[in-house]
Amino acid sequence: MKISLKEISSNEREMEFELAWEDIEKDHSKFVKKFTKDITLPGFRKGMVPMNIVEKKFGPQIDYDFVNDKFGDYYGAALDEKELNPVSQAELIDLDFKKGTPLKLKVKFEVMPEWDMPKYQNGFPLEELNYVIEADDIDESLQRLQENAAEVKVVEEGAKSAYHLVANVQELDNDGKVINESKDSKIALGKDPFDGDTEKKLIGVKAGETRTVTLKTDEGVDHTFKLEVTSVEEHVLPEINDEFAQTVDPDVENLEALKNKVKEELETYWKRQADSRLEEQIADFFIDKLKDVELPKTVVEEQAKNIYEDIKKRYPSEQEMDDKAVFENYKESAEKSLKWQLVKSKIVKDNEIKVEDEDINARMAEMLKDVNEELRDSYKKYYESPQIKDQLHDDVMNVKIMDHIKSFAKMKTKKVTRKARLKEKGQ
Numbered sequence: 001m002k003i004s005l006k007e008i009s010s011n012e013r014e015m016e017f018e019l020a021w022e023d024i025e026k027d028h029s030k031f032v033k034k035f036t037k038d039i040t041l042p043g044f045r046k047g048m049v050p051m052n053i054v055e056k057k058f059g060p061q062i063d064y065d066f067v068n069d070k071f072g073d074y075y076g077a078a079l080d081e082k083e084l085n086p087v088s089q090a091e092l093i094d095l096d097f098k099k100g101t102p103l104k105l106k107v108k109f110e111v112m113p114e115w116d117m118p119k120y121q122n123g124f125p126l127e128e129l130n131y132v133i134e135a136d137d138i139d140e141s142l143q144r145l146q147e148n149a150a151e152v153k154v155v156e157e158g159a160k161s162a163y164h165l166v167a168n169v170q171e172l173d174n175d176g177k178v179i180n181e182s183k184d185s186k187i188a189l190g191k192d193p194f195d196g197d198t199e200k201k202l203i204g205v206k207a208g209e210t211r212t213v214t215l216k217t218d219e220g221v222d223h224t225f226k227l228e229v230t231s232v233e234e235h236v237l238p239e240i241n242d243e244f245a246q247t248v249d250p251d252v253e254n255l256e257a258l259k260n261k262v263k264e265e266l267e268t269y270w271k272r273q274a275d276s277r278l279e280e281q282i283a284d285f286f287i288d289k290l291k292d293v294e295l296p297k298t299v300v301e302e303q304a305k306n307i308y309e310d311i312k313k314r315y316p317s318e319q320e321m322d323d324k325a326v327f328e329n330y331k332e333s334a335e336k337s338l339k340w341q342l343v344k345s346k347i348v349k350d351n352e353i354k355v356e357d358e359d360i361n362a363r364m365a366e367m368l369k370d371v372n373e374e375l376r377d378s379y380k381k382y383y384e385s386p387q388i389k390d391q392l393h394d395d396v397m398n399v400k401i402m403d404h405i406k407s408f409a410k411m412k413t414k415k416v417t418r419k420a421r422l423k424e425k426g427q
Contacts, residue, residue: 003078010113011296013086014093017078019103024070028099031066055099063098067105075107086111088298110296117346118289126409129277131270133263134418141262142240145248150235158204159232162190165202166231172212172224184230205229282405286343287336295338301327303334344401351404355396360389363396 001023006014036054037047044050055062075090086109094106152164159165165187171180189199193215205211211227238244245258252258301323308326312318321329347353364383371379382388 001074001078001081003082005082005084008108010294011110012108013084013111014106014108015078015082015084016094016104016106017074018105019074021100021102024074024103027070028066031069032062035062035065059099067095067097067103071105074103074105084111087296110298112296112299112342113293115290115293115342117343117350118286120286120405121408123408123410124285126278126281126406126411128411128413129274129416130413131267131274131416131421132418133266133270137266137418138259138262141266142259146237146240146244147235149244149248150237153234153236155232155234156206157232158206159189159202159229160234161199161203162188162235164188164233164235165205165227165229166233167227167229170226170228172226178226187227202227205232207231278406279402282402282409283336283340287339290339290343293339295335299338300331300334303338304330307333307337344398347401347404348397353397353400353404355393355400359396359400360392363392 002018004016006016008014032051032055035058036049036051039049039054039058040046041049041053041057079086088110090107090109092105093108094104096104155163167185167187169182169185170178173179187194187202189195189202194202194213198213198215201213202211205227207229209229211229212224213227214222214224216222238247240255242254245252245255249258249261252261304327305323307330308321364380367383368376368379383392
């Protein structure tokens with residue numbers, strides 16, 4: 001086989017390959033016999049037409065169908081010889097073939113570009129966030145528990161400050177047309193965004209009445225909502241004491257124990273947030289180093305579709321988009337995701353990072369630690385199911401990759417107070 005390869009761009013290749021007639025003659029003869037079995041002509045039974053007559057009458061079609069039938073084999077052999085691994089379907093540019101002559105083909109396809117791994121082993125800066133849990137954080141969590149445990153009283157008179165409304169909500173455009181709506185929305189008066197002047201407009205509203213309010217986003221954009229109130233509720237809050245603590249969590253002895261448990265849960269939550277932010281920093285470091293690497297359009301398009309489909313599964317009401325809009329909206333996210341995947345895969349390969357069964361079992365044991373004993377066997381069976389076990393494998397692998405990368409980082413720790421967190425959220 002004669003093969004010539006042309007580099008069109010960093011991720012596009014054009015390949016011409018030629019097979020001598022002597023190399024494909026047997027394949028062609030076998031195909032003609034197979035083709036003849038389905039042929040019926042006047043004076044002949046099906047499959048009994050002499051081959052020379054078949055070839056005379058159907059020659060061009062036979063040659064075309066033969067190339068279609070054997071293209072995958074010949075193209076695959078050419079790729080193997082050149083040690084190429086395309087990431088797109090081959091685009092046929094030129095074809096020249098008839099019986100007794102060489103088969104000449106020209107195709108174009110995409111490959112992953114060559115790229116150099118950033119030299120992270122030389123050290124790179126990382127900032128690890130240490131979120132400080134304060135008394136106000138614990139009090140805020142207790143207040144949420146208190147609200148969840150409130151006695152709800154439906155009232156006939158108009159709403160007062162701090163009352164709750166149940167309403168059907170319609171968002172209106174500038175012309176008063178409905179652009180979005182939701183049923184049985186819960187509204188807490190006196191709490192953002194239904195506080196201040198907005199709360200005043202809703203004071204006195206009764207079930208069956210309608211109010212229109214305008215809310216301003218963080219960007220300063222006004223949104224108008226029409227509220228059809230279906231119920232007005234007074235939430236009677238229980239006193240926060242030892243009895244309350246045991247009501248919301250029978251496993252604690254008193255209020256102090258509940259506060260300690262809430263603090264531990266908050267520390268766990270904010271530790272996960274810190275780990276997530278740290279991973280984002282690491283990913284951004286590598287992605288920035290690969291900013292000049294151009295990825296194949298086919299691969300980026302497929303990744304953009306995957307991102308969009310995942311969002312659609314989580315948010316079924318997400319706006320429908322055609323393929324062009326999906327690519328335009330998610331191209332940047334797709335490229336970043338793919339580059340980060342490339343980096344992680346190479347780190348795993350170069351450093352022979354592996355996940356053993358004992359690693360997965362240890363992860364399972366950690367997850368089962370906080371599960372009630374009577375439910376532990378059921379949870380264990382669930383974690384051992386193939387799909388969840390694969391997910392655990394990926395989770396453990398990701399932790400090992402992160403640990404490997406962080407071992408080369410120049411780490412600084414930054415304390416983050418409640419005030420700083422609220423400022424970041426714009427509160």
